[in-house]
Amino acid sequence: MAKIIIVGGGLAGAECAWQLARTGHRVELFEMKPEKRSEAHMEDGLAELVCSNSFRATGESAAIGLLKEEMTELGSLIMEAAYATRVPAGGALAVDRSLFSAYVTSAINQNENIEVVHKEITTLDSEELRKGDAVIIAAGPLASPSLTTSLMDIVGDERLYFYDAIAPIVSRDSIDFSKAFWGSRWKPEDHDYLNCPMSEEEYKAFVAALLAGEKVKPREFEKVIHFEACLPVEAMAERGEMTLAFGPLKPVGFIDPETGERPFAIVQLRTENKDKTAFNLVGFQTKLTYPDQKKVFRMIPGLEKAEFLRLGSIHRNTYVNAPDVLDSAMQLKARSGIYLTGQITGVEGYLESAASGLWLGISLGKQFNGKPTPKTPPLETALGALLSHLRIKTDKSFQPSNVNFGLMPGLQKKMKKKYRKEAYGIRARASFSQWFSENFVSE
Numbered sequence: 127m128a129k130i131i132i133v134g135g136g137l138a139g140a141e142c143a144w145q146l147a148r149t150g151h152r153v154e155l156f157e158m159k160p161e162k163r164s165e166a167h168m169e170d171g172l173a174e175l176v177c178s179n180s181f182r183a184t185g186e187s188a189a190i191g192l193l194k195e196e197m198t199e200l201g202s203l204i205m206e207a208a209y210a211t212r213v214p215a216g217g218a219l220a221v222d223r224s225l226f227s228a229y230v231t232s233a234i235n236q237n238e239n240i241e242v243v244h245k246e247i248t249t250l251d252s253e254e255l256r257k258g259d260a261v262i263i264a265a266g267p268l269a270s271p272s273l274t275t276s277l278m279d280i281v282g283d284e285r286l287y288f289y290d291a292i293a294p295i296v297s298r299d300s301i302d303f304s305k306a307f308w309g310s311r312w313k314p315e316d317h318d319y320l321n322c323p324m325s326e327e328e329y330k331a332f333v334a335a336l337l338a339g340e341k342v343k344p345r346e347f348e349k350v351i352h353f354e355a356c357l358p359v360e361a362m363a364e365r366g367e368m369t370l371a372f373g374p375l376k377p378v379g380f381i382d383p384e385t386g387e388r389p390f391a392i393v394q395l396r397t398e399n400k401d402k403t404a405f406n407l408v409g410f411q412t413k414l415t416y417p418d419q420k421k422v423f424r425m426i427p428g429l430e431k432a433e434f435l436r437l438g439s440i441h442r443n444t445y446v447n448a449p450d451v452l453d454s455a456m457q458l459k460a461r462s463g464i465y466l467t468g469q470i471t472g473v474e475g476y477l478e479s480a481a482s483g484l485w486l487g488i489s490l491g492k493q494f495n496g497k498p499t500p501k502t503p504p505l506e507t508a509l510g511a512l513l514s515h516l517r518i519k520t521d522k523s524f525q526p527s528n529v530n531f532g533l534m535p536g537l538q539k540k541m542k543k544k545y546r547k548e549a550y551g552i553r554a555r556a557s558f559s560q561w562f563s564e565n566f567v568s569e
């Protein structure tokens with residue numbers, strides 16, 4: 127039985143601890159909350175979701191849907207917690223964030239192989255880390271500054287910065303239901319989303335106000351690199367007056383019950399909790415200052431009197447240049463015995479972070495049990511594709527990635543676009559099943 131130290135009790139750290147404990151190892155999990163918090167962490171529990179409450183799409187024709195299935199089959203605690211605390215969100219898997227974190231925290235606290243220590247680890251040379259057979263850094267995109275500096279001392283200047291932007295949340299009571307209406311795209315009977323319709327005039331005035339709004343300025347030492355999937359709403363508006371109307375504010379599939387017509391644009395609000403008392407503005411990550419957010423977002427029809435339970439904000443994202451810095455076991459090339467997992471490795475997203483923690487926990491657990499480590503899942507699977515992103519050097523500068531079909535090998539057969547996703551899904555499922563039976567079933 128080995129003793130493994132994990133730094134960070136977020137999505138990756140909690141999942142990794144769980145997997146190591148399942149294979150019989152002892153884990154000491156250092157989490158700096160509640161004494162110290164990053165700019166985005168507000169709650170005391172483990173596996174806190176700092177922004178959206180959605181784990182995105184389900185189903186086999188989405189790469190993230192496949193990842194969910196693979197993680198579930200590998201015994202993921204994060205997936206178990208997500209399904210146990212699910213809230214309605216159409217085809218997506220969204221959770222009640224408080225119940226979700228409470229579920230994970232309780233499972234970890236009750237596991238006799240895991241001890242949670244609420245303390246910040248400030249350096250990779252700290253006394254506490256020397257007591258383990260291995261050390262895993264899962265301190266996330268907002269790792270505490272002193273630990274980040276210590277990591278940078280070891281890996282050199284490959285570390286990069288960019289911002290993620292958080293979407294605001296409004297209270298249900300403050301929404302004007304004479305303007306906002308329920309329904310998902312093409313499904314007016316669904317009550318998973320609320321929609322705020324805009325006329326052409328309202329939309330154009332809104333875009334102009336977004337552009338004119340005051341933005342929070344980046345600090346001098348930080349480089350602003352926006353991740354395409356998480357662009358601030360005002361950055362999208364800067365690309366052209368109609369960009370939002372063809373993007374997150376797309377009205378296709380909606381009829382305003384008030385007018386009986388398709389609106390010019392639509393702002394979607396997604397439920398934040400089981401009781402549907404709070405809603406987030408879908409796609410409204412933002413760098414606008416707090417006063418200007420209130421001013422500009424209250425121009426949205428139905429939100430004139432919106433009470434903001436949380437405003438959007440910008441955040442640092444710390445990650446290493448994984449193909450340069452890590453070996454195939456996710457171990458620092460420059461310091462053996464220290465492993466990285468989660469968003470700090472350059473995966474992007476809640477589930478991707480958890481998946482990388484799951485994989486490290488499983489493989490390290492087996493290694494310490496003296497068993498052959500399982501082969502990495504094939505590139506055709508979602509997990510294999512995600513892990514390959516951390517290993518394969520390309521000509522392009524390394525950037526974080528979520529799981530997507532683009533990380534998988536192309537399909538051999540030509541086919542119409544509408545069948546392609548399905549074909550990726552079928553291939554991934556077959557490939558995962560075979561890999562799973564070769565590596566796990568005989569145990």
Ligand SMILES: Cc1cc2nc3c(=O)[nH]c(=O)nc-3n(C[C@H](O)[C@H](O)[C@H](O)COP(=O)(O)OP(=O)(O)OC[C@H]3O[C@@H](n4cnc5c(N)ncnc54)[C@H](O)[C@@H]3O)c2cc1C
Nearest residue numbers: 134136137138158177178247265266270468469475476479
């Ligand atoms: C502002 C922001 C918004 C995001 N929004 C989304 C989103 O909507 N959807 C999505 O899929 N992904 C989102 N992400 C990306 C990412 O998926 C999440 O950050 C995810 O939580 C990363 O998981 P993790 O386990 O790597 O890190 P985290 O979940 O952040 O966990 C790291 C933990 O380590 C602790 N810690 C840090 N330093 C130390 C230390 N020195 N000692 C002890 N403990 C420490 C922290 O308190 C934290 O609990 C967002 C990221 C940021 C920064």
